[in-house]
Amino acid sequence: MRPILLMAAAAALSFPAVASAQTNPPQTLRIGIADDADALDPTLSRTLVGRFVFASLCDKLVDIDAKLNIVPQLAESYRWIDSKTLEFKLRPNVKFHDGTALDGEAVKFNMDRHLNLAGSTRKGEIGGLDHVEVIDPLTVRMVLKSPNSPFLAQLTDRAGMMVSPKAAVAAGANFGQHPVCAGPFKFTERVPQDRIVVDKFADYWDAGNVHLNRVVYQPIVDSTIRLSNLRAGSLDIAERIQPPDVATVKADPKLKIEIFDYLGYNGLTFNIANGSQPRTAMMKDARVRQAFALSIDRQAIVDVVYNGMYAPIAQPVPAFSPFYAPEVKPAGRDIAKAKALLAEAGVKTPLTVEIMLPTTADQRQIGEVIQSMAAEAGFDVKIKATEFVTLLKAQADGDYEISLIGWSGRADADGNIYNFIHSGAPLNDSKYSNPAVDALLEQTRAETEVATRRALYGKIAMQSNLDLPIMYLYSQKNLIAMSTKVSGFSPIADGLIRVKGLKLAQ
Amino acid sequence: MRSNLGVRIAQILPTLVLVSIMVFCLQQLMPGDPALVLAGEERDPAVLAQIRTELWLDRPLAMQYFHWIGNVLQGDLGFSWRIREPVLNLVIAKLPVTAQLGLMAFVIAICIGVPMGIVSAVKKNSFWDYAANGIGLAGLSTPNFWLGIMLILVVSVQLGWLPPSGYVPLTEDWRQSLATTIMPAFVLGNALAAVLMRHTRSAMLTALEQDYVRTARAKGLLEIRVVLRHALRNALVPVVTLGALELGTLLSGAVLTEQVFSIPGFGKLIVDAVFNRDYPVVQGVVLVTATVYISLNLIADIAYVFLNPRLRNA
Numbered sequence: 001m002r003p004i005l006l007m008a009a010a011a012a013l014s015f016p017a018v019a020s021a022q023t024n025p026p027q028t029l030r031i032g033i034a035d036d037a038d039a040l041d042p043t044l045s046r047t048l049v050g051r052f053v054f055a056s057l058c059d060k061l062v063d064i065d066a067k068l069n070i071v072p073q074l075a076e077s078y079r080w081i082d083s084k085t086l087e088f089k090l091r092p093n094v095k096f097h098d099g100t101a102l103d104g105e106a107v108k109f110n111m112d113r114h115l116n117l118a119g120s121t122r123k124g125e126i127g128g129l130d131h132v133e134v135i136d137p138l139t140v141r142m143v144l145k146s147p148n149s150p151f152l153a154q155l156t157d158r159a160g161m162m163v164s165p166k167a168a169v170a171a172g173a174n175f176g177q178h179p180v181c182a183g184p185f186k187f188t189e190r191v192p193q194d195r196i197v198v199d200k201f202a203d204y205w206d207a208g209n210v211h212l213n214r215v216v217y218q219p220i221v222d223s224t225i226r227l228s229n230l231r232a233g234s235l236d237i238a239e240r241i242q243p244p245d246v247a248t249v250k251a252d253p254k255l256k257i258e259i260f261d262y263l264g265y266n267g268l269t270f271n272i273a274n275g276s277q278p279r280t281a282m283m284k285d286a287r288v289r290q291a292f293a294l295s296i297d298r299q300a301i302v303d304v305v306y307n308g309m310y311a312p313i314a315q316p317v318p319a320f321s322p323f324y325a326p327e328v329k330p331a332g333r334d335i336a337k338a339k340a341l342l343a344e345a346g347v348k349t350p351l352t353v354e355i356m357l358p359t360t361a362d363q364r365q366i367g368e369v370i371q372s373m374a375a376e377a378g379f380d381v382k383i384k385a386t387e388f389v390t391l392l393k394a395q396a397d398g399d400y401e402i403s404l405i406g407w408s409g410r411a412d413a414d415g416n417i418y419n420f421i422h423s424g425a426p427l428n429d430s431k432y433s434n435p436a437v438d439a440l441l442e443q444t445r446a447e448t449e450v451a452t453r454r455a456l457y458g459k460i461a462m463q464s465n466l467d468l469p470i471m472y473l474y475s476q477k478n479l480i481a482m483s484t485k486v487s488g489f490s491p492i493a494d495g496l497i498r499v500k501g502l503k504l505a506q
Numbered sequence: 507m508r509s510n511l512g513v514r515i516a517q518i519l520p521t522l523v524l525v526s527i528m529v530f531c532l533q534q535l536m537p538g539d540p541a542l543v544l545a546g547e548e549r550d551p552a553v554l555a556q557i558r559t560e561l562w563l564d565r566p567l568a569m570q571y572f573h574w575i576g577n578v579l580q581g582d583l584g585f586s587w588r589i590r591e592p593v594l595n596l597v598i599a600k601l602p603v604t605a606q607l608g609l610m611a612f613v614i615a616i617c618i619g620v621p622m623g624i625v626s627a628v629k630k631n632s633f634w635d636y637a638a639n640g641i642g643l644a645g646l647s648t649p650n651f652w653l654g655i656m657l658i659l660v661v662s663v664q665l666g667w668l669p670p671s672g673y674v675p676l677t678e679d680w681r682q683s684l685a686t687t688i689m690p691a692f693v694l695g696n697a698l699a700a701v702l703m704r705h706t707r708s709a710m711l712t713a714l715e716q717d718y719v720r721t722a723r724a725k726g727l728l729e730i731r732v733v734l735r736h737a738l739r740n741a742l743v744p745v746v747t748l749g750a751l752e753l754g755t756l757l758s759g760a761v762l763t764e765q766v767f768s769i770p771g772f773g774k775l776i777v778d779a780v781f782n783r784d785y786p787v788v789q790g791v792v793l794v795t796a797t798v799y800i801s802l803n804l805i806a807d808i809a810y811v812f813l814n815p816r817l818r819n820a
Binding site: 023035036037038039044045046047118119120121123124125127173174176177191192193194195218219220221222224225228229231232233234387388389390392393394396407408419426427 | 537538539542543544545546547548549550551552553556557560586588589590591596599655658659662663666669670671672673679682765766768770774775778781782783
């Protein structure tokens with residue numbers, strides 16, 4: 001009876017092929033994103049999905065290319081005048097969506113806004129900035145408090161996005177409800193949890209490379225349902241497909257998948273001195289952490305859980321990064337050495353340890369693989385699957401022994417390492433402190449030569465792999481599925497979908 | 507009856523105050539720190555401190571509660587910490603979506619459940635009775651989440667009949683609106699249909715054995731008239747009570763269904779808010795839902811009186 005009712009209803013509402021939820025103009029690209037974005041204000045924004053939307057709304061002073069080189073966007077060129085002064089020549093005739101011009105004063109306004117607006121999440125990223133000097137309408141200089149080479153890379157993300165000063169002053173704290181930037185698309189409407197719609201901006205500085213009329217971002221949390229929508233033709237692109245679904249996409253003749261490098265990593269954070277609970281053998285003795293690390297075969301994790309799709313690493317940057325130190329290779333699994341280290345540390349086996357990990361299926365599976373491998377060396381691993389926000393709090397408070405957690409990654413290696421292992425840094429949940437490592441980290445910030453910095457990062461990784469505040473496990477891949485009608489996709493490691501250059505066949 | 511009704515209405519206010527205190531306290535028990543969620547990946551200590559001050563998270567719990575409830579009494583439900591929109595706007599935008607979904611599910615449930623219950627009672631111990639019971643059991647046992655995904659895969663992906671997700675308001679395009687909501691409404695109404703079927707069946711079985719039914723038959727009335735006019739009308743009283751209660755439950759059932767079909771209603775709003783520790787949204791939505799639930803019960807009480815004249819003098 002029920003299937004008949006449903007069929008009758010479907011027939012009564014019969015649509016040509018599969019209907020989509022909204023009526024859109026031709027050349028509308030529908031992108032399924034993994035969550036609803038937060039406030040659409042580059043100064044306040046915190047979420048990754050928010051960055052997906054900004055990729056069409058807000059251009060940045062500089063961007064990254066596929067090889068992580070920093071390339072001009074709103075700035076025509078940049079140069080370091082000295083180790084503390086960065087000069088930008090702005091592109092002429094760039095307009096914001098409200099028709100006002102992007103000039104040096106606008107850049108100064110935006111940097112000041114990042115530093116001073118209540119609730120700014122950019123404050124920390126550009127904390128090294130002392131002040132901005134406007135030399136002429138198209139030239140600005142950013143003067144830093146001290147030499148800080150990673151500063152430029154910060155401007156390839158939200159800190160480098162320029163909003164219209166006129167609109168920002170008029171809207172005040174509500175700017176995120178109607179953002180006005182200088183990107184290829186302008187904000188049209190937002191229905192929370194349903195869609196964010198942006199339309200082509202006719203006065204865009206690079207309008208010749210914009211082939212779409214509209215982009216609709218639809219938040220669909222579950223990746224299986226996101227993929228179903230793509231298969232049913234309700235979406236043109238679905239971001240962050242899960243590795244087990246890659247085969248489904250490949251088997252569908254109407255779909256294709258882009259698999260490309262990722263900036264982040266996944267790893268085990270060891271609590272060394274965080275929190276007030278009794279200190280375990282794992283916390284007290286680096287040899288116990290080394291034994292644990294030696295019991296784990298990274299390649300086996302990647303093979304079992306991700307069909308070999310990801311790459312094992314022993315440093316916080318992926319192999320394609322210019323900061324990757326090739327001399328730092330993941331150590332092989334060595335149970336005999338692990339047992340010897342445990343004996344040397346005077347630990348009685350089996351040693352019970354607890355791994356806290358997120359509740360997603362793949363992370364639980366990693367926990368189980370580690371549990372089984374570490375058991376051979378004498379570890380009795382307990383798995384504590386924890387909802388992500390609770391996990392974050394437990395990790396910040398030091399209420400954990402080992403935590404399996406990833407990092408989405410930044411273009412400059414500094415963003416993947418400094419805040420995690422420098423003494424007293426905000427993301428150093430291990431509370432690891434090694435003055436020699438701190439000194440090397442400071443040195444990397446003062447150096448501007450990539451080769452010199454790479455060598456320094458190599459030294460840091462070597463030391464960190466001995467002290468083990470974090471055991472880096474693997475670097476993921478970006479997995480973005482799309483209809484075969486979509487062409488012109490540029491795979492950039494930050495995983496964002498750059499709508500400029502995208503084409504949609506009818 | 508009038509005084510009874512007065513008492514019922516007078517009970518609403520203290521109930522809502524209790525609900526507000528409970529929802530406020532329960533979410534304080536939720537692990538996790540909203541400031542950590544709001545501060546972004548970098549977790550800058552200065553940003554964290556500023557967020558705690560701005561959102562009153564650094565004040566005593568009682569002060570936080572009175573600050574919130576004071577604003578609520580003035581019609582201000584606060585603003586979403588995550589997307590920085592007033593909660594009242596979100597509630598106003600989402601309520602019609604879930605109400606439409608809930609009502610459609612309710613209609614579907616009644617259309618399936620009540621006739622099946624009647625047939626099953628009238629044809630007791632026959633093939634039809636067993637078949638209706640079997641379908642009812644299947645409906646009760648099928649998880650919404652699974653049924654939703656299966657329908658998307660079959661009806662949308664394989665057959666291409668209906669859109670797999672999204673929502674269009676009735677006022678914008680009624681056909682598209684029905685197309686986007688018929689599957690989730692079916693999923694949501696499925697379990698309720700089974701419940702209604704079982705209750706209608708048992709109430710009808712009781713009613714069919716009553717003296718007035720025998721009298722009606724003895725008068726030589728047509729069987730269909732006996733069943734529908736005499737037995738069903740009396741059997742409907744408990745079914746209406748249940749229906750009203752379940753209509754409230756539909757709001758909570760919508761949580762999973764809206765998530766599966768990406769319907770931007772109350773359910774999706776509250777799930778996202780809980781996962782992001784967006785307290786003002788959770789509080790606002792629960793308070794409004796409680797008000798709706800209590801109002802529906804009141805309406806059910808009034809509906810009894812119309813269905814059963816004996817209650818008019820109670």
